[in-house]
Amino acid sequence: MLRYANPTRFLSLSRPLVPWLGTLALALLAGGLFLGLRVPPDYQQGETVRVMFIHVPAAWTAMMAYGLMAVASLVGLVWRHPLADQAAKAAAPLGALFTALGLVTGAIWGAPMWGTWWVWDGRLTSFLLLFFLYLGYIALWNAIEDETRAARAAAILALIGAVNLPVIEFSVDWWATLHQGESILRKGGPLISAVYLWPLFLMALGYTFAFFTLWLMRIETEILTRRARSLMMSAGEA
């Protein structure tokens, strides 16, 4: 693993991977879209069940992105490796995007099904907090000029914020929420019919691969920007 902590080695692996991951993401999203728009309406939710196929993957990807950002931040803090900091930094805007998509699609589903766009229940509030954590993390990186100090401060925020991940996950068990309980990844199997699981599964994989494609591209951007900055600084010193 540490072998690939070298930026040049990392790029030699990530560059050929990106087109494959991107193609796979597009194929999975197309498959998920095709199935998702063809399944019959749910007997309770009607047509709005289709919103689940994009809402749940967005929420999962948002949490996965934060988990990866927190792990990269920990590696950056412990081993002081710039690549880990860059990986964490690169994940944040993508995580914020998927969190925003999860919030917006959830509200769009909630309006016809719950009769309200928003409630301050445990799941929704902790998920909104995730969005603010992403924004705070991005703001912190931009607020501190010295990159090493910025990385350290942002990493500490990312690690503190990671406490929110189990809160989001178990909020539906800990508190009485309007948001339904765990219905897919649960003991005893999913509560959802297989006909709805397939588009959900394809979309979830599509979102995951889309995230990894964009993440690798953003890490490369960070590496190249850092190299350009070093070259400019050494040219300035000469």
Place this chain on the structure above:
Amino acid sequence: MRDYALYVWAAYGISFAGIAAAAALTWAGLARARAALEKLK
């Protein structure tokens, strides 16, 4: 698709527009970084 069609299409439209915009911005950022580094070499 008549019932709540607007909600479904709005959710799909926003989601795919968001992902497409992120892909375009990421690609543009990478292209810019590559060009900037190339210029300095």
